Amino acid sequence: GEDVEQSLFLSVREGDSSVINCTYTDSSSTYLYWYKQEPGAGLQLLTYIFSNMDMKQDQRLTVLLNKKDKHLSLRIADTQTGDSAIYFCAERRDSSASKIIFGSGTRLSIRP
Amino acid sequence: EAQVTQNPRYLITVTGKKLTVTCSQNMNHEYMSWYRQDPGLGLRQIYYSMNVEVTDKGDVPEGYKVSRKEKRNFPLILESPSPNQTSLYFCASSLNGNSPLHFGNGTRLTVT
Numbered sequence: 001g002e003d004v005e006q007s008l009f010l011s012v013r014e015g016d017s018s019v020i021n022c023t024y025t026d027s028s029s030t031y032l033y034w035y036k037q038e039p040g041a042g043l044q045l046l047t048y049i050f051s052n053m054d055m056k057q058d059q060r061l062t063v064l065l066n067k068k069d070k071h072l073s074l075r076i077a078d079t080q081t082g083d084s085a086i087y088f089c090a091e092r093r094d095s096s097a098s099k100i101i102f103g104s105g106t107r108l109s110i111r112p
Numbered sequence: 113e114a115q116v117t118q119n120p121r122y123l124i125t126v127t128g129k130k131l132t133v134t135c136s137q138n139m140n141h142e143y144m145s146w147y148r149q150d151p152g153l154g155l156r157q158i159y160y161s162m163n164v165e166v167t168d169k170g171d172v173p174e175g176y177k178v179s180r181k182e183k184r185n186f187p188l189i190l191e192s193p194s195p196n197q198t199s200l201y202f203c204a205s206s207l208n209g210n211s212p213l214h215f216g217n218g219t220r221l222t223v224t
Binding site for chain 2: 004045099100105
């Protein structure tokens with residue numbers, strides 16, 4: 001995950017918004033993904049954005065993409081205890097057939 | 113139910129004893145892949161397969177083998193496991209090389 005970077009931990013208060021950030025390095029990336037991993041489970045696709053988009057909103061989730069700075073963020077509105085998980089940013093590179101590069105994951109914890 | 117199934121969920125073995133972790137998907141996906149997850153390193157790709165009888169190395173293929181004799185199955189083989197292969201392993205599949213990945217629930221392997 002050295003080419004996709006995320007901070008390891010984030011703690012937010014229940015009801016607040018969570019913003020998880022990610023930076024990537026390959027300008028040929030076509031798709032950028034956010035996956036959620038709950039304890040003892042595999043990764044679940046949350047949302048994704050195509051590289052020609054700036055923003056995508058899906059209920060409580062908002063994805064922002066700044067292609068110039070190679071920066072991706074995931075905002076979770078009204079964070080709930082069920083949002084506690086590890087969130088992985090991932091990029092699909094056009095330059096390398098079918099290769100998805102994952103970040104090291106951000107562990108989101110919710111405090112009351 | 114559409115899913116990726118890995119077996120076993122947990123495995124403890126000794127150095128040098130050959131083992132196989134099975135992976136099966138029921139979604140008629142062409143693309144399948146194996147990852148290992150280690151703390152602070154995110155997910156690293158071991159091998160992937162674009163279709164039946166087509167397999168390619170990922171970022172960390174050393175010490176692993178795979179086969180893709182039929183579309184639904186993609187077993188991961190460790191001919192002579194070593195302690196540095198102690199990890200959490202995930203199988204994933206997607207419709208094709210450009211689609212989002214669906215993950216299994218993981219196999220936690222310990223090699224003593």
